[in-house]
Amino acid sequence: xxxxxxxxxxxxxxxxxxxxxxxxxxxxxxxxxxxxxxxxxxxxxxxxxxxxxxxxxxxxxxxxxxxxxxxxxxxxxxxxxxxxxxxxxxxxxxxxxxxxxxxxxxxxxxxxxxxxxxxxxxxxxxxxxxxxxxxxxxxxxxxxxxxxxxxxxxxxxxxxxxxxxxxxxxxxxxxxxxxxxxxxxxxxxxxxxxxx
Amino acid sequence: xxxxxxxxxxxxxxxxxxxxxxxxxxxxxxxxxxxxxxxxxxxxxxxxxxxxxxxxxxxxxxxxxxxxxxxxxxxxxxxxxxxxxxxxxxxxxxxxxxxxxxxxxxxxxxxxxxxxxxxxxxxxxxxxxxxxxxxxxxxxxxxxxxxxxxxxxxxxxxxxxxxxxxxxxxxxxxxxxxxxxxxxxxxxxxxxxxxxxxxxxxxxxxxxxxxxxxxxxxxxxxxxxxxxxxxxxx
Numbered sequence: 001x002x003x004x005x006x007x008x009x010x011x012x013x014x015x016x017x018x019x020x021x022x023x024x025x026x027x028x029x030x031x032x033x034x035x036x037x038x039x040x041x042x043x044x045x046x047x048x049x050x051x052x053x054x055x056x057x058x059x060x061x062x063x064x065x066x067x068x069x070x071x072x073x074x075x076x077x078x079x080x081x082x083x084x085x086x087x088x089x090x091x092x093x094x095x096x097x098x099x100x101x102x103x104x105x106x107x108x109x110x111x112x113x114x115x116x117x118x119x120x121x122x123x124x125x126x127x128x129x130x131x132x133x134x135x136x137x138x139x140x141x142x143x144x145x146x147x148x149x150x151x152x153x154x155x156x157x158x159x160x161x162x163x164x165x166x167x168x169x170x171x172x173x174x175x176x177x178x179x180x181x182x183x184x185x186x187x188x189x190x191x192x193x194x195x196x
Numbered sequence: 197x198x199x200x201x202x203x204x205x206x207x208x209x210x211x212x213x214x215x216x217x218x219x220x221x222x223x224x225x226x227x228x229x230x231x232x233x234x235x236x237x238x239x240x241x242x243x244x245x246x247x248x249x250x251x252x253x254x255x256x257x258x259x260x261x262x263x264x265x266x267x268x269x270x271x272x273x274x275x276x277x278x279x280x281x282x283x284x285x286x287x288x289x290x291x292x293x294x295x296x297x298x299x300x301x302x303x304x305x306x307x308x309x310x311x312x313x314x315x316x317x318x319x320x321x322x323x324x325x326x327x328x329x330x331x332x333x334x335x336x337x338x339x340x341x342x343x344x345x346x347x348x349x350x351x352x353x354x355x356x357x358x359x360x361x362x363x364x365x366x367x368x369x370x371x372x373x374x375x376x377x378x379x380x381x382x383x384x385x386x387x388x389x390x391x392x393x394x395x396x397x398x399x400x401x402x403x404x405x406x407x408x409x410x411x412x413x414x415x416x417x418x419x420x421x422x423x424x425x426x427x428x429x430x
Contacts, residue, residue, distance in 0.1 A: 003259075003261075006259060007261055007262045010257065010259055011262050011269075014254075014258075014266050014269055018269050018270070018272070021273055021277065022276055025276070025277045025281070029281060029283065029284040031284075032284035033283050033284045036283070036284060036287040037287075040287065122228065122348070123348070123372040
């Protein structure tokens with residue numbers, strides 16, 4: 001009996017001290033972690049968006065469509081619409097999830113995209129992050145049927161040996177552009193002072 | 197038993213990955229670049245250092261029957277601390293290492309050293325042991341990372357955030373398999389064989405030292421030994 005009490009007391013004490021330490025650390029790092037995440041988003045936005053002078057990560061337009069939640073980040077230069085960016089996710093990558101950030105020009109063409117997360121095969125599927133594949137989309141105007149792989153009847157050249165990865169990215173971009181096209185007017189108006 | 201002696205043994209004679217063959221999961225999983233090896237190795241060293249010191253401090257206070265849960269709680273606490281700290285101040289590395297930082301807690305080197313060394317030795321020696329084992333682990337996974345990254349990706353990355361990267365001339369076509377899972381096994385197997393070869397040569401040159409086959413070696417078993425002198429656990 002006495003022994004059991006001792007075991008319980010010791011284990012409880014150690015766990016309590018551990019809990020205190022963790023609470024303290026969590027308290028101290030919560031701020032910097034949130035900041036690092038924000039800086040990461042802002043860096044991705046700066047990469048894909050045309051030059052802007054507002055805070056696109058604070059000027060957002062959200063919509064639920066196709067069973068996904070879309071958040072458009074809106075860029076403005078001198079008060080007028082300079083472009084929008086949106087995060088798109090595909091679960092159809094060879095290694096599962098692929099997350100990309102897409103930048104859209106004011107004339108509705110795609111400006112650039114950046115892969116935020118991917119677990120594709122190094123050296124094959126991971127080439128979706130490389131310029132050779134990426135440049136195919138740059139400044140391409142949005143005609144839904146052409147934004148497919150060539151073997152799916154579109155105009156995008158797949159990466160050799162990585163059709164699945166290429167298709168996943170292409171599809172993620174097409175879906176995002178589709179949602180954008182349907183809400184373009186609302187997105188352009190977001191953040192402007194309401195007109196009577 | 198001096199500080200240096202305890203430290204030195206982790207660097208060669210009982211180097212975690214190659215001699216004691218502990219910590220295989222992170223070794224195979226994250227060594228696709230030198231950078232990952234450095235990040236993982238230093239993070240594990242930090243956890244090992246803290247957990248060894250704490251376990252050693254509390255060694256008379258922790259009852260034998262609950263020692264394993266206690267060791268795990270201690271290791272988990274320090275792992276979470278470094279996880280949060282790295283997420284806050286070394287965000288890029290934290291992203292690259294992903295799931296492997298939380299998994300430090302089940303890295304058997306940590307528990308192995310707590311059980312086999314720190315719970316039986318004073319704090320000073322436990323710290324020496326942790327530094328030696330930690331650096332030995334870091335060194336070992338960096339070597340595996342170096343071979344795999346060089347062969348499989350044609351580069352050597354020390355720290356990508358500061359641009360410390362060296363690439364081989366573009367004419368070299370990387371051998372992809374080396375950065376995939378099989379490459380990890382191949383590299384590790386060759387390094388283990390090399391290590392045994394070196395040890396064998398050393399043993400032969402030492403007069404009066406009969407080379408014992410590892411499978412007949414009692415050092416790795418704690419069943420019939422009293423708690424006093426067991427410095428290795430496998």
